[in-house]
Amino acid sequence: MDRRQFLKWGSFLTVSAASAGLSACGGGSDGSASAAAGQSQLAAGKAFGLGVASGDPRPDSIILWTRVDGGDGANSLGVTVQLSDKQDFSNLLVNQALSADPAWDYTVRHKVTGLSSATTYYYRFLTGGTSSTIGRTKTAPAPGTAVSQLKFAYITCQDWSVNHWGAFDEIAQLDLDFVMHVGDYIYETVGAGFQNGNNETRHAALTLPNGTKRADGAIYATTLADYRYLYKSYRSDPRIQAVHANFPVISIWDDHEFSDDCWQDRQVYYPGDDSVPNTPRRRSASQAWFEYTPADVSIDLSNPSFQNIQIYRSFSFGNLATLVMTDQRLYRSDHIIPETAVPNTGLANLGSRYFVPKSALAQAEAAKMASTGGNLLNVSILGDTQRQWWQQQMQGASTTWKLWGNEVSLLRMGVDGTMAVAGLLAQGLIAALAKQGMDFSAVQQQLAGALYQDLLAADKSGATPVLSYAHTQPLLATLSGNAITAAVFNAALKPTLDANLPPTMLLDQYILNADQWDGYNAERKALMGFLKSNGIANVVGITGDIHAFFAGPVMDDYDAASPTPVMVDLVTAGISSNSFFSYFKNVVDTVPAFAKAAPLIYQTVNGQTVNTFNNTLKQFNGNWLKYVDTDAQGYAVVTLTPAKLSCTFHKMAKLVNGVAPSPATASTQTLEVASGTPAINVL
Incomplete structure (x- = not known):
């Protein structure tokens, strides 16, 4: 072996340095012959049914991935990796024999170093007389290099059993520097109610090798074999294989790679479910992600902790962009309001993770902070160590833009239930009056305001509020031409209004999703305060998780009288997951x-x-x-220049008789962020 080329094993990552002029017997584009310099004494595999992939592009290195078919579960298989700067492989830079081992499910993760920056390379794997698909990848521009444009797509939430994967056909044809995956690559459940009856016919039903059955009939992945099965199933689709073969992918996980709305090694399917850790399940999920993801990270299986892997990491692209990828599950605290603290409505996450009273959430967060001397120890998504690392990355970045691979949205999503109910009551009252030939549409806003005051003053001691209508009735009595007396109001309108009153519990301010940053408001404020006080500009969240498109500025304090925008969050819908x-x-x-x-x-x-x-x-x-x-379902494409960030949301058309539509995109929406201004311009 050339002295400039080396090979080592470490946490199942082989490494070799690129070296020009390597030989290959029968070299050429077909790859039909074994590479002489890369000969292996191990038995050959049969094929590469899951394709090839690359990831984590840096100026001088890339991670290459494949899985070798044909193993017997006991013995290793020989495989050779080749990399070239020529599409016909006429100039081999890597020609290295490797071992695909059953301990890692016959997957191969190989890091090539010594590469040139901002350069396109081609790679393939050989076993016996069989060649894999040819993959194309690209290294990042060198630090400090002037970069005029960067283009990438970002994706999330690709449930195999929901809707369609037509988006991958489109993404594979784009001209991109890389793809980002911000989590939920797989879904750990099969057979859940939301996963039945609305998926592509080309996606066969999944059957976990082991799994654990929930009370609702869904079965969730539990063992390493279960999680491996899911990755193999997802990666069997040729459309996702094409995306991996065409571009390096920078990946992070969210919750479904382990368990829905998880935290650390805890699952939360039922109230109290997270009272006991499930460390073996968490470790299995992490190992499978590691095996099937071309990421430049390591795992230590000898470490018995569930935190035996670190996946948060950063990337730079010349002088244009720094990309910070965070892990928002492995270190996060329990949800601020535990599931056992709220009534069981049949949907165990209501009141703790979804549709949570804002005041109760804030009080619980303050109490948790007080119990630890005012710090963020028990109210954090990132954890202390990762939060400090994030701050260092943001403060130390010298690039124009700072991109944050951020799994869950930073944008406040709240509803004032009292105001919303007032609006609905006003709308219903005007409709009822219209049936009597009276048009009150011109004063709908006034009526909503009066009803809002009445709702605030209502007796809320019972399950349903009791209103005196001390503001609404006088307003109706004073309107010229359509005046309604107190007697008429009490006889004809009050019973209708009373009948439409909701339960008292709805007359509150609510946070819609406390599993995202809204549920960890103190840490969000701390992060935004750090950016603001240090004058760190042009920070953009690249976000997924919530199965919807959102875009807007992130405020320093959403509860302030005049919040100040600090950064921007761009949230893409899921590739296929329920909205x-x-x-x-x-x-x-x-x-x-x-x-x-x-x-x-x-x-x-x-x-x-x-x-x-x-x-x-x-x-x-x-x-x-x-x-x-x-x-919506869909994906996002970003074009980044020193002057602006342009993001186009691609919304998918619906499934048609079990088949992905063509074209898959039904509509697009482009948004822009100008350099120096944390604001969204919707085009």
């Missing part, structure tokens, strides 16, 4: 306590479901939610 809208529609359709809030989520017009959720969110979060589409 945020569908979750809340299910809540108002199935949980009686929320039934009267249904018009805030949707209305039925001429037999068609009309999304009102978008406008509801804009109404109460209008200063920062500049773009909202809660009922």
Whole structure:
């Protein structure tokens, strides 16, 4: 072996240095012959059915990945990796024999160092007389190098069993420098209610080798074999293989790579479920992610902790961008309000993770902080060590832009239930009066204001509020031409209003999703305060998780009288997963306590479901939610220059008779962020 080329094993990562002029017997584009310099004495495999992949592009290195088929589960298989700067492999830079071992499920993760920056390379794997697909990858520009443009796509939430994967066909054809995956590469459950009856016919039903059955009939991955099975199933789709073969992918995990809404090594399917750690399950999930993800990270299986892997890391792209990828599950604290502290509505996460009273959340967070002397120890997503690292990365970045691979949204998503109910009551009252030939539409806003005051003053001691209508009735009595007397109001209108009053519990301010940064407000404020006080500009969150498109500025303090924008968050919808809208529609359709809030989520017009959720969110979060589409699947494409960031959301068309539509994209929306200004311009 050339002295400039070396090979080592360390936590299942082989490494070799690129060296020009390597030989290959029968070299050429077909790869049909074994590489002489890369001969292995091990038995050959049969094929590379999951394709090839590359990841974590740096100026001088890249990670290459494949899985070798044909193993017997006991013995290793021989495989050779080749890399070239020529598409026909006429100039081999790497020609190295490797071992695909059963201990790592016959996957291969190989790091090539000594590469040139901002350069396209081609790679393939050989076993016996079989060659893999040829992969294409690209290294990052060198630090400090002037870069005029960077283009990448970012994706998230690709449930195998929901909707379609037509997006991958489109992404594979784009001209990109790399792809980012911000989590939920797999879904750990199969057979859940939301996963039945709405997926592509080309995606066969999944059957876990082991799994654990939940009370609702869903089965969730539990063992290493289960998680490996899911990755192998997901990677069997040729469309996702094409994306991996065409671009390096920079990946981070979110929750479903382990367990829905997880924290550390705890699962939260049922109230109290997280009272006992499930370290073996967490370790299995982490190992499978490690095996099937071309990421430049290491794992220590001899370490018995569930924190035996670190996946947060950073990248730089010349003088243009620093990319910071964070891990928002392995170190996060328990949800601020535990599931056992709220009534069980049948949807165990209501009141703790979703639709959480804002005041109760703030009080619980303050109490947890007080118990630890005012620090963020028990109210953190990042954990102390990673938070300090994040601050160092942001403060030390000399690039124009600082991109944050951020799994869960930083944008406040709240609803003032009292104000929302007042608006619905006013709308219903005007409709009732219109049937009597009276048009009060011109004073709808005044009526909503009066009803809001009456709701604030209501007796809320019972399950349903009791209103005196001390503001609404006098307002109706003073309107010229349409005056309604107290007697008429009490006889004809009050009973209708009373009948439409929701449960008292809805008359509160709510946070819609406390699993994201809204549920960890103190740490979010600390991070935004750090950026603000240190004058760190051009920070953009590249975000997924919530199965919807959102975009807007992130405030230093959402509860301040005049919040100050500090950075921007761009949230992409999931590739295929059920939408945020569908979750809340299910809540108002199935949980009686929320039934009267249904018009805030949707209305039925001429037999068609009309999304009102978008406008509801804009109404109460209008200063920062500049773009909202809660009922969507799709992906995002970013073009970055020194002057601006342009992001285009691609919204997918719906599944048609079990087949992905062509074209897959139904519509696009482009947004821009100008350098120096934490604001969104919706084009």
